[in-house]
Amino acid sequence: MSTCTLEVPGRAPIQFELDPTLSVLDSASKAGWELPHSCRRGNCESCRVQVLEGEVSPAASDGTALLCVSRACGDLRIAADRAEPVNTSQRKTVQAKLYRLRMAAPDVAVIDLRLPAGVKAPFKAGQYLQLHLPGAEPRSFSMSNAPKSADSVQLQVRVLPGSLFGEKVLPTLQPGDPVTVELPFGDFYLREGPAPVILVAGGTGFAPMQSILEDALIKQRDRSFTLYWGARKADGLYALEQVRKWQQKFSNFQFFGVLSNDDSDCSMRQGMVHEAVLADHPNLSQHQVYVCGAPVLVNAARQAFVQRCQLPAGHFYADSFAAANAPCALGPAPIPSVTATV
Numbered sequence: 255m256s257t258c259t260l261e262v263p264g265r266a267p268i269q270f271e272l273d274p275t276l277s278v279l280d281s282a283s284k285a286g287w288e289l290p291h292s293c294r295r296g297n298c299e300s301c302r303v304q305v306l307e308g309e310v311s312p313a314a315s316d317g318t319a320l321l322c323v324s325r326a327c328g329d330l331r332i333a334a335d336r337a338e339p340v341n342t343s344q345r346k347t348v349q350a351k352l353y354r355l356r357m358a359a360p361d362v363a364v365i366d367l368r369l370p371a372g373v374k375a376p377f378k379a380g381q382y383l384q385l386h387l388p389g390a391e392p393r394s395f396s397m398s399n400a401p402k403s404a405d406s407v408q409l410q411v412r413v414l415p416g417s418l419f420g421e422k423v424l425p426t427l428q429p430g431d432p433v434t435v436e437l438p439f440g441d442f443y444l445r446e447g448p449a450p451v452i453l454v455a456g457g458t459g460f461a462p463m464q465s466i467l468e469d470a471l472i473k474q475r476d477r478s479f480t481l482y483w484g485a486r487k488a489d490g491l492y493a494l495e496q497v498r499k500w501q502q503k504f505s506n507f508q509f510f511g512v513l514s515n516d517d518s519d520c521s522m523r524q525g526m527v528h529e530a531v532l533a534d535h536p537n538l539s540q541h542q543v544y545v546c547g548a549p550v551l552v553n554a555a556r557q558a559f560v561q562r563c564q565l566p567a568g569h570f571y572a573d574s575f576a577a578a579n580a581p582c583a584l585g586p587a588p589i590p591s592v593t594a595t596v
């Protein structure tokens with residue numbers, strides 16, 4: 255079996271075995287290491303790393319590789335911005351029940367699911383689940399509730415024209431109906447430390463931010479949290495009531511709404527949401543930045559914050575809301591199967 259040596263700033267080199275049947279990302283996960291990733295289809299760029307030695311398939315033409323769709327051809331040495339221990343044995347597949355469904359905006363559904371009595375599925379604020387649909391790719395949705403009791407989850411789902419879950423399945427669901435979910439996934443959660451936190455959400459990218467803020471604002475009163483939430487139009491900021499409550503209650507919380515295609519509300523800023531951050535924070539060298547939303551937002555924010563505002567690449571955390579049915583860039587990538595079913 256081949257070995258991967260992983261170099262991460264500030265850590266001793268990490269070594270793990272490469273399973274030839276898995277992507278490098280999944281080999282790392284199997285060995286207990288979570289590397290940055292989101293879409294698992296080679297589209298969102300979150301898992302791109304430097305290949306320092308060895309070869310991957312497909313070949314790393316520019317010295318970099320997308321780990322979610324790359325397999326190793328022998329021993330490998332790669333450099334990533336960060337790597338964190340993960341325990342995939344905590345991941346569970348659960349038959350939850352729909353408890354409540356409401357529309358928060360014309361195209362945003364808020365879904366509350368309850369787990370079976372006695373079943374707990376712990377997660378970290380900011381992580382996501384996979385919703386299983388018969389005969390289709392699982393759909394990824396971030397939990398929007400704080401993980402207090404671990405026996406319920408809330409999702410905020412954009413209902414897109416032609417979408418399978420949002421437009422076809424969701425309207426048929428009644429309270430009490432079963433919904434199969436697998437959780438938790440992802441490395442999008444708040445890191446410890448005193449660094450001021452900037453959260454940048456596009457549309458339903460607000461969902462994991464709500465989870466993080468509900469969890470952290472109470473516990474970390476000395477830390478500064480600034481939320482930038484962008485949408486095309488005012489009704490896309492579908493949870494402003496909740497945001498205003500945080501503003502009233504927590505002096506360490508600041509909020510900026512940013513509209514790209516609507517100048518009717520003068521309390522909101524105009525333009526692209528990451529550009530509002532650039533205007534306010536020319537130097538991000540001391541911050542942690544968390545970004546969630548469409549891949550185009552995540553990629554633009556990563557590039558701008560790291561290259562123009564001195565944000566250390568390892569302090570940029572993101573989930574890229576790539577569509578489940580987007581074409582896979584480089585062929586199928588398997589998903590780890592270390593999961594308990596409840």
Ligand SMILES: Cc1cc2nc3c(=O)[nH]c(=O)nc-3n(C[C@H](O)[C@H](O)[C@H](O)COP(=O)(O)OP(=O)(O)OC[C@H]3O[C@@H](n4cnc5c(N)ncnc54)[C@H](O)[C@@H]3O)c2cc1C
Pocket residue numbers: 292293382393394395396397410411412413414415416417418419420421440458459461462573574575576577578579580581
């Ligand atoms: C880690 C992660 C977390 C996420 N969290 C959230 C979340 O909290 N909330 C949220 O709303 N979304 C989230 N997403 C995005 C969500 O998983 C996808 O948008 C998912 O595809 C939605 O499933 P659906 O069945 O409703 O829509 P789908 O049927 O998958 O359709 C989604 C979009 O793709 C378009 N489409 C349909 N067919 C095709 C095709 N053949 N080729 C290209 N495009 C097509 C549709 O028109 C629509 O715009 C997340 C994604 C990831 C990776």
